[in-house]
Amino acid sequence: MKAKEMVIISGKGGTGKTTITSSFAYWLHKKGKGFVIADADVDAADMHILLEPEIKREEEFIGKSVAEIDDSLCTYCDICRQLCRFDAISIAEDVYQIDPVKCDGCTLCEIACPVNAIVMVPQIVGKWAISNTKFGLMVHAKLNPGAENSGNLVTMVKHQAHLLSEREEIPYIIVDGPPGIGCPVISSISGATFVAVVAEPSFSAIHDMERAIETAAHFRVPHGIIMNKAGLNKENEKQVREYADKRGIPFLGEVPFDRCVVDALVKKEVAASACSSVAENLGHVFSKIIEVVDGS
Ligand code: SF4
Numbered sequence: 127m128k129a130k131e132m133v134i135i136s137g138k139g140g141t142g143k144t145t146i147t148s149s150f151a152y153w154l155h156k157k158g159k160g161f162v163i164a165d166a167d168v169d170a171a172d173m174h175i176l177l178e179p180e181i182k183r184e185e186e187f188i189g190k191s192v193a194e195i196d197d198s199l200c201t202y203c204d205i206c207r208q209l210c211r212f213d214a215i216s217i218a219e220d221v222y223q224i225d226p227v228k229c230d231g232c233t234l235c236e237i238a239c240p241v242n243a244i245v246m247v248p249q250i251v252g253k254w255a256i257s258n259t260k261f262g263l264m265v266h267a268k269l270n271p272g273a274e275n276s277g278n279l280v281t282m283v284k285h286q287a288h289l290l291s292e293r294e295e296i297p298y299i300i301v302d303g304p305p306g307i308g309c310p311v312i313s314s315i316s317g318a319t320f321v322a323v324v325a326e327p328s329f330s331a332i333h334d335m336e337r338a339i340e341t342a343a344h345f346r347v348p349h350g351i352i353m354n355k356a357g358l359n360k361e362n363e364k365q366v367r368e369y370a371d372k373r374g375i376p377f378l379g380e381v382p383f384d385r386c387v388v389d390a391l392v393k394k395e396v397a398a399s400a401c402s403s404v405a406e407n408l409g410h411v412f413s414k415i416i417e418v419v420d421g422s
């Protein structure tokens with residue numbers, strides 16, 4: 127049976143998404159439920175800091191292909207440079223060069239070169255790994271600095287998490303999604319059973335939360351809202367609740383702001399294990415999510 131996939135996202139970074147996902151892992155582990163953790167925040171992966179994974183398998187991730195010129199074959203006809211719409215090809219000291227950052231991988235120059243001097247070379251843009259952690263198996267990844275294709279790497283992380291869950295008959299996958307609403311977020315929520323959007327009670331975070339909700343709604347993935355850092359601004363919290371009510375979006379609960387959570391993160395501890403003040407609220411939130419996905 128396909129594992130139920132629960133994705134935690136937020137409209138912007140810093141709302142406590144990883145704090146909540148790692149606490150979810152702790153809670154499921156305490157409840158004796160089987161799950162795979164997938165860290166899909168591949169541009170800024172940080173779940174490993176809290177869960178200290180021990181890598182069992184590591185693979186390179188191949189991204190787009192980039193054109194390369196074999197100068198020994200080149201006849202300096204200039205056709206490729208004139209055709210490239212991305213200005214990736216230049217000539218310096220009588221040698222044609224391709225800027226791998228500018229090259230879009232469109233292959234036009236490879237096709238057009240009359241002497242087959244251009245080949246497309248796949249680029250290693252990151253790594254993904256399967257690890258053991260104190261709470262269970264984790265799939266995680268890291269994109270090389272400046273590399274693109276994070277959406278594809280997110281898809282790979284989720285794909286590997288599903289393969290693992292099928293092989294080991296694990297019923298749940300929890301995904302720490304990327305922040306924002308871009309391509310990696312769309313990849314992270316694609317095919318998910320449920321998306322929990324983490325909000326915090328600041329003006330900009332509410333706006334970002336609304337955009338994240340709209341993204342989940344657009345892709346017709348069932349979703350709900352978790353209010354993190356509650357107690358910092360009652361007026362904004364009321365606004366989030368009213369938004370949820372008006373749109374008929376389940377309000378999954380709130381997690382009070384507590385200095386203990388900050389101290390726990392500094393000590394690389396999971397909030398739900400270190401702070402009894404927030405553990406109870408988080409437990410209610412996670413129970414609701416499991417109730418929804420088990421009933422779906
Ligand atoms: S099209 Fe081929 S032969 Fe012509 S300049 Fe480019 S690489 Fe050289």
Ligand code: SF4
Pocket residue numbers: 192193209210211212213214215224228229230231232233234235236
């Ligand atoms: S593959 Fe496309 S983008 Fe890259 S250098 Fe060739 S023509 Fe330009």
